[in-house]
Amino acid sequence: MFKSYRKVLISAVLSAATVSTMAFAADTGASHTYKNGKKVIDGGVTYPIKSGKTSVYRVNEDTLKGGFTFGRKPTPNEIKAWDIDVMPDGTGLPEGHGTVEEGDDLYEEKCVVCHGDFGSGGGGYPSLAKGNAYEGQKTLKNQRTGPDMDGPIRVFGTYWPQASTLWWYIKTGMPHPAPLSLTNDQVYALCAYIISINELKIDGEELDDDYDLNRAKFMKIVMPNKDGFVPKIDGPKGLDNAREFFNNYKNYGNGTRCMKDCFQGEPKLARIKVEMKDFLPPMSVARDLPKEEGQAKASPGKAIYESTCAVCHDSGAAGAPVFGDKEAWAKVTKKGIEAVYKNALNGKGAMPPHGGKMSLKDDEVKATVDYMVSKAK
Numbered sequence: 001m002f003k004s005y006r007k008v009l010i011s012a013v014l015s016a017a018t019v020s021t022m023a024f025a026a027d028t029g030a031s032h033t034y035k036n037g038k039k040v041i042d043g044g045v046t047y048p049i050k051s052g053k054t055s056v057y058r059v060n061e062d063t064l065k066g067g068f069t070f071g072r073k074p075t076p077n078e079i080k081a082w083d084i085d086v087m088p089d090g091t092g093l094p095e096g097h098g099t100v101e102e103g104d105d106l107y108e109e110k111c112v113v114c115h116g117d118f119g120s121g122g123g124g125y126p127s128l129a130k131g132n133a134y135e136g137q138k139t140l141k142n143q144r145t146g147p148d149m150d151g152p153i154r155v156f157g158t159y160w161p162q163a164s165t166l167w168w169y170i171k172t173g174m175p176h177p178a179p180l181s182l183t184n185d186q187v188y189a190l191c192a193y194i195i196s197i198n199e200l201k202i203d204g205e206e207l208d209d210d211y212d213l214n215r216a217k218f219m220k221i222v223m224p225n226k227d228g229f230v231p232k233i234d235g236p237k238g239l240d241n242a243r244e245f246f247n248n249y250k251n252y253g254n255g256t257r258c259m260k261d262c263f264q265g266e267p268k269l270a271r272i273k274v275e276m277k278d279f280l281p282p283m284s285v286a287r288d289l290p291k292e293e294g295q296a297k298a299s300p301g302k303a304i305y306e307s308t309c310a311v312c313h314d315s316g317a318a319g320a321p322v323f324g325d326k327e328a329w330a331k332v333t334k335k336g337i338e339a340v341y342k343n344a345l346n347g348k349g350a351m352p353p354h355g356g357k358m359s360l361k362d363d364e365v366k367a368t369v370d371y372m373v374s375k376a377k
């Protein structure tokens with residue numbers, strides 16, 4: 001049920017944005033290939049746009065009639081490329097394998113800088129292990145803060161109820177600076193290593209260096225906190241469980257209902273404990289965009305940019321040079337402004353001719369290009 005919901009969501013996202021599934025085309029079965037060093041979907045098929053120009057995205061025909069029309073149906077391959085989550089029941093978990101030792105080497109190479117030796121964490125980065133997961137595990141049912149508050153240590157081995165999340169998390173999110181860069185075998189190897197440093201067993205077996213983790217073995221992992229994670233949110237009753245849990249005021253707060261004069265003196269309110277306070281985001285996502293200019297100086301290209309081009313160029317959808325990104329635009333303008341005008345007018349790759357709005361006059365497109373270039377200086 002959750003899965004099909006995701007698909008609907010994906011279609012909605014795709015039709016809202018028209019664009020860029022490229023980054024998500026991981027090798028979990030989606031058909032993709034490489035072209036000019038870039039991963040492309042739909043087997044590298046390109047679709048005609050106009051005058052012999054093509055795009056890797058199937059362009060909404062209405063776009064070419066003038067005006068930018070949002071949305072089109074994603075192709076089955078695009079959906080497949082997005083649909084790469086792994087469920088506790090094994091749905092989405094691909095075949096593959098890797099040993100603890102291979103995982104150890106990969107860990108040293110790609111993960112240790114942030115997650116520390118043996119997953120010790122530190123410096124604001126989460127620990128991936130804290131010794132024996134069975135001993136560190138205590139039921140989450142008792143997660144409220146208070147004198148007798150006692151919960152499991154919040155690391156993978158002790159806290160996470162399902163191992164599938166580990167596979168998926170690493171595959172899609174790690175290493176942090178290069179998500180989706182690992183092969184399936186590498187992910188299995190890293191999982192094997194992380195499971196071994198958490199001292200978890202699989203089917204009663206300890207994981208020594210030669211242990212070769214594959215899909216079948218992965219499916220046998222039973223996490224120690226499988227049933228301590230309250231509310232229990234997986235399975236067909238997941239939603240009901242969550243509702244029941246959160247509808248019972250005794251499960252959080254200080255256990256008493258209060259609508260009036262609640263905070264006389266010291267409030268005794270206790271909250272569900274969230275122990276992420278020592279976590280600092282490692283990277284800034286702030287963009288150093290140039291300051292907005294006053295109305296008087298507004299360029300004629302500004303309005304067109306905002307109505308027609310921003311949809312792709314604000315986010316860098318489909319590889320569009322991002323508005324205000326000096327480096328990206330320096331690369332674009334290196335070949336000379338005339339060539340850039342030409343590309344904006346005729347299209348280039350996933351950039352549609354006239355930005356998809358054929359009713360724009362050539363001069364208007366050029367003025368918009370000027371505006372975009374000027375904002376990235």
Ligand code: HEC
Nearest residue numbers: 110111113114125126155156169170174175176177190282
């Ligand atoms: C540049 C730093 C960096 C590198 C390198 C890195 N990670 Fe992470 N990792 C993070 C950060 C930051 C988080 C927390 C992200 C969050 O909570 O949003 C994280 C979270 C995780 C988690 C979830 C931990 C938890 O309990 O919530 C796992 C598992 C993980 N990383 C595995 C890996 C693996 C495996 C590698 C190597 C392939 C790796 N990471 C490389 C920064 C990094």
Ligand code: HEC
Nearest residue numbers: 308309312318319320340343344348349350351354355368
């Ligand atoms: C549907 C998404 C989309 C829209 C809408 C769009 N662009 Fe682009 N644009 C792109 C992409 C993708 C590229 C990168 C193409 C490449 O290098 O392969 C690009 C590249 C460009 C470039 C650089 C061309 C070069 O020489 O490398 C310019 C200039 C440009 N766009 C101007 C515009 C203008 C002006 C508009 C609005 C009138 C616009 N774009 C609307 C997607 C879009």
